[in-house]
Structure formats: structure tokens, C-alpha cells
Amino acid sequence: MxxxxxxxxxxxxxxxxxxxxxxxxxxxxxxxxxxxxxxxxxxxxxxxxxxxxxxxxxxxxxxxxxxxxxxxxxxxxxxxxxxxxxxxxxxxxxxxxxxxxxxxxxxxxxxxxxxxxxxxxxxxxxxxxxxxxxxxxxxxxxxxxxxxxxxxxxxxxxxxxxxxxxxxxxxxxxxxxxxxxxxxxxxxxxxxxxxxxxxxxxxxxARNQWVTRFENILMQSSTEQALYDFKVGLHALTEDSSKLDLDTFSKIIKTLTSMANTFPGSSGYCLLGVADNKSTADRYKSIYSNEYVSYSSFYITGVDAEANKHHSNIDKYFTKLVQLIKNQPISDRDKDNLARNITTVRYFEKDVIILKIESDDQPSIYDGKYYVRHGSNVDEVAPENFGRLYSRFAK
Incomplete structure (x- = not known):
């Protein structure tokens, strides 16, 4: 003393x-x-x-x-x-x-x-x-x-x-x-x-004010459903699912490109670590023995438990996602945009990963095809509608 x-x-x-x-x-x-x-x-x-x-x-x-x-x-x-x-x-x-x-x-x-x-x-x-x-x-x-x-x-x-x-x-x-x-x-x-x-x-x-922005994203998703998506994680909610679900990740990226095609100047978000319903949150809690946090009608599980169990820690999990983005069948511009905008948000001791895409001056393509999002549905754009899609960005 x-x-x-x-x-x-x-x-x-x-x-x-x-x-x-x-x-x-x-x-x-x-x-x-x-x-x-x-x-x-x-x-x-x-x-x-x-x-x-x-x-x-x-x-x-x-x-x-x-x-x-x-x-x-x-x-x-x-x-x-x-x-x-x-x-x-x-x-x-x-x-x-x-x-x-x-x-x-x-x-x-x-x-x-x-x-x-x-x-x-x-x-x-x-x-x-x-x-x-x-x-x-x-x-x-x-x-x-x-x-x-x-x-x-x-x-x-x-x-x-x-x-x-x-x-x-x-x-x-x-x-x-x-x-x-x-x-x-x-x-x-x-x-x-x-x-x-x-x-x-x-x-x-540590100096980014992401908490308020995170809550704003959650609330905005209620009125702008086409630009927001939520996933509890990237591993199946089973006791022995140690392998990351690449199909789920690919669907996330395809969904994000469809969000970018909504209209010029739009931004699309996918939040990893947020359950889309209570039953999913309860299942996550059962698998990982990890409590979730409620905000409004949302259930924030975080990806901490998943990352720690299957990838040693959140940093390796984050790095894995950045690497996976580079292997996706999307344009170099969208790869760069997604890699630069991915971020981890700390919310009530929960790590949530935010994947964000910003629309370009032309439509985003996924695996040689164009997609748009209507509500929570991702629909492929038929060739006869390409002109309408491109005219949206030409303006």
C-alpha cells in the first residue's frame, strides 16, 4: 500500500x-x-x-x-x-x-x-x-x-x-x-x-461507436426487410457439427449481392450472431450453453461460442470469413467491398459479425447470374429483365 x-x-x-x-x-x-x-x-x-x-x-x-x-x-x-x-x-x-x-x-x-x-x-x-x-x-x-x-x-x-x-x-x-x-x-x-x-x-x-449503429440496423430491418439478413452462425445447430457450412456462407454472399442490386446507393447487411427467432436462439443456447441477449424482438447470441469451439477464437473465425469471401464467385470489386466492410461488434459481451455490401455503379453478379431480393426472398433475374436491372443503375 x-x-x-x-x-x-x-x-x-x-x-x-x-x-x-x-x-x-x-x-x-x-x-x-x-x-x-x-x-x-x-x-x-x-x-x-x-x-x-x-x-x-x-x-x-x-x-x-x-x-x-x-x-x-x-x-x-x-x-x-x-x-x-x-x-x-x-x-x-x-x-x-x-x-x-x-x-x-x-x-x-x-x-x-x-x-x-x-x-x-x-x-x-x-x-x-x-x-x-x-x-x-x-x-x-x-x-x-x-x-x-x-x-x-x-x-x-x-x-x-x-x-x-x-x-x-x-x-x-x-x-x-x-x-x-x-x-x-x-x-x-x-x-x-x-x-x-x-x-x-x-x-x-474500440473507438467506433457501433453499439448505437448496431441497434439502428436491427430496428431498420423491420421496415427495410430486403436489405437485412440474420444468421445465428455458420455451423449447423447440432452437437457434432464441427465443419463450417460453406453452402450457408455462399447463400449469404449471394443474398448480399441481391441486396446490392436493390437500387443504386443501397447497402445490404447480414448479421452473424443474431437469431431470427426465439426457437433458434434457444437451440443455440442448448448447444453452446451460452445465454443470448434480447433487444426489441431480436435475439443476439453472438458468434463467440461457435468461434471458440470450432476455430479456437474469434480472430481465427474472422480471418476464415475474410478468406472465404475471396473464394466466392463474385466480382473483384464486391470481394474488396465485402472484405473492407466486414466488422466485429461487441454488444453485451457478445461478438456479432457484420457483413456489409455497398451497391456499385452497375449490378452485382453471383456465379454468372444476377439476383434481386424481394422481402426475404432471393430471386434470379431472368435474361429478358437484364435491361430493366441495368437501367436502374444507369440513372
Whole structure:
């Protein structure tokens, strides 16, 4: 314990309070640190980035988040809602995202040669934890939600210089901090620094906001049935089915090409790890002893159990699918499009693989034939209808 304890004395062990991020950058005081205000700031941040709707900051909100106050239905609902959102994204992903933003802020501050406080203000201010949160939220939107990266550090430092005096305008005093002020002030800073960021070159799955997109795909499938398909997996739901069903995979790819032929600019999806009905989900649970997660009328089984049992792990399973795509009787353009768009989504500790195809400027072909999708049916296009199919894309 002595090696990780905080000390303000010149001892040869422990962590010097002067070296702690919050104190080193004059964001909170030593007294505030002793009162765990750093933990309160982190709690505010975690709750804000986890919730779809903004959340105000106050002592009673913190009590609700931690469940420290006398529980009533409203308080229980708030803590459960935040916990649910964290579970959706996955705890490790939440941690990775927040740490990533912290790392970028620390890097920018160090590059400036100043403390966070002296960078934001001409004259050092006493309590600026709320200013730090505003900077954090603006960075989070750019780095995580929009998958951007810093491409002009010098300009970014210039925009942050005296931003606490010029750009960010917070009401004085403590107590309640409204969600509206958080949002408007972080949006204001976002607008100022946006030009210093560009689309990230590396596609980091931990920073992709796929959970909401995944749920949107599930809900959209109800109204756009022709562009969505679901498979619980690629192995037959029998006790001894160790061999991947290549016929099922080929049908998936053929279905995706038929989706691409729906109309120009369309995108088709096949989700592996989502059962199309409860009986299939129950069968998957029986075979793999693995619970599924319900969302609306969908049953998310994931492909984790299947991948681990038959392919050692999800990475080898994923690699196998990419290789199989290359062997399919489709155009090189569609092979490339499918291989680039395949992704793994983590949802409630379940790995779901999303296969996506985007329509080209001409129809997609499968094994020398054209197909279109009507509802859940895949129909071959007769030769006499080729002209109509091509005219759809010629427009």
C-alpha cells in the first residue's frame, strides 16, 4: 500500500501529490483531491459519455449514480440506465475510449509547455474542473464519436490558449451544473478546434461507436426487410457439427449481392450472431450453453461460442470469413467491398459479425447470374429483365 499511497512529504516511496495529473495541472486543489473530487470528475465524464441524453452534474446526481442516497424508483432508474449503457458498449471499451481522450489532452498540454490551467487562462484560476470537462467533451466528440485524430497540434494549442477566457463561458459558482451549459459550451469549443482534426487513418474498433449503429440496423430491418439478413452462425445447430457450412456462407454472399442490386446507393447487411427467432436462439443456447441477449424482438447470441469451439477464437473465425469471401464467385470489386466492410461488434459481451455490401455503379453478379431480393426472398433475374436491372443503375 505504501508504494501507491499519495504523499506530500519528501519520502522515498509512494506517489507525490505534486505529480498527480489533477494537481500538476492545477485543475483541482490538494484539498479537493483528498475529498475525492477527481473521482467525482471521472464519474461525471463516464455518465455523460455513456448516456444518450445529457446529464446535469450535482451532488444528488452523484449519489444516484453510486446508489449512496436513499433509493427510490427514480434513483434506481438512473444508476441502472448508466450501467446498462456501459454494458452495451463494454466496460473495457469505455475505459479505452476515456483513456484515449485523456492521453490526447495530456499530450497537447505537454506540447504547449504549460499546465492545463495556464494554457486555458491568462491568470491562473482556482477551480477549473468544469473547464476540464468541457475540453474533454469536445475532444471526445472528435476523437471517439467522429473517429478523428489531431493533425495540427500547433493550431490546436493556439485555439486552446486562453480558451477559458475567450471561448468557454461558464456561470460562476458551484452547485448544480446544467446539461444545457455542458452541451452548449462543449459545442462552442468543438466548433473552434474542429479544423485541427482529420479523419483517423487507423480504424480502431474500440473507438467506433457501433453499439448505437448496431441497434439502428436491427430496428431498420423491420421496415427495410430486403436489405437485412440474420444468421445465428455458420455451423449447423447440432452437437457434432464441427465443419463450417460453406453452402450457408455462399447463400449469404449471394443474398448480399441481391441486396446490392436493390437500387443504386443501397447497402445490404447480414448479421452473424443474431437469431431470427426465439426457437433458434434457444437451440443455440442448448448447444453452446451460452445465454443470448434480447433487444426489441431480436435475439443476439453472438458468434463467440461457435468461434471458440470450432476455430479456437474469434480472430481465427474472422480471418476464415475474410478468406472465404475471396473464394466466392463474385466480382473483384464486391470481394474488396465485402472484405473492407466486414466488422466485429461487441454488444453485451457478445461478438456479432457484420457483413456489409455497398451497391456499385452497375449490378452485382453471383456465379454468372444476377439476383434481386424481394422481402426475404432471393430471386434470379431472368435474361429478358437484364435491361430493366441495368437501367436502374444507369440513372
Amino acid at each position: 505504501k508504494n501507491i499511497s499519495i504523499t506530500n512529504r519528501n519520502l522515498d516511496y509512494g506517489i507525490s501529490v505534486e505529480d498527480i495529473f489533477w494537481i500538476k495541472n492545477n485543475i483541482i486543489t490538494k484539498e479537493a483531491l483528498r475529498q475525492s473530487q477527481d473521482e467525482e470528475v471521472i464519474a461525471d465524464i463516464v455518465a455523460w459519455v455513456s448516456m444518450e441524453k445529457g446529464l446535469r452534474s450535482s451532488s444528488d446526481i452523484l449519489n444516484q449514480l453510486y446508489g449512496f442516497s436513499l433509493l427510490n424508483s427514480e434513483e434506481s432508474s438512473l444508476s441502472e440506465t448508466v450501467e446498462l449503457q456501459i454494458q452495451k458498449v463494454n466496460e473495457e471499451a469505455v475505459i479505452a475510449n476515456i483513456q484515449h481522450v485523456f492521453d490526447k489532452i495530456i499530450d497537447i498540454v505537454e506540447q504547449s509547455g504549460k499546465t492545463f490551467n495556464s494554457l486555458l487562462f491568462d491568470s491562473q484560476q482556482a477551480k477549473i474542473s468544469r473547464y476540464f470537462q468541457i475540453v474533454f467533451y469536445a475532444f471526445y466528440k472528435l476523437l471517439i464519436e467522429e473517429n478523428m485524430e489531431v493533425t495540427d497540434k500547433a493550431s490546436l494549442i493556439g485555439h486552446l490558449n486562453k480558451a477559458g477566457d475567450k471561448t468557454i463561458s461558464l456561470a460562476s459558482g458551484g452547485g448544480n451544473w446544467s446539461a444545457k451549459e455542458k452541451q452548449t459550451q462543449s459545442d462552442a469549443l468543438y466548433g473552434v478546434i474542429r479544423g485541427c482534426f482529420s479523419e483517423a487513418q487507423e480504424n480502431d474498433p
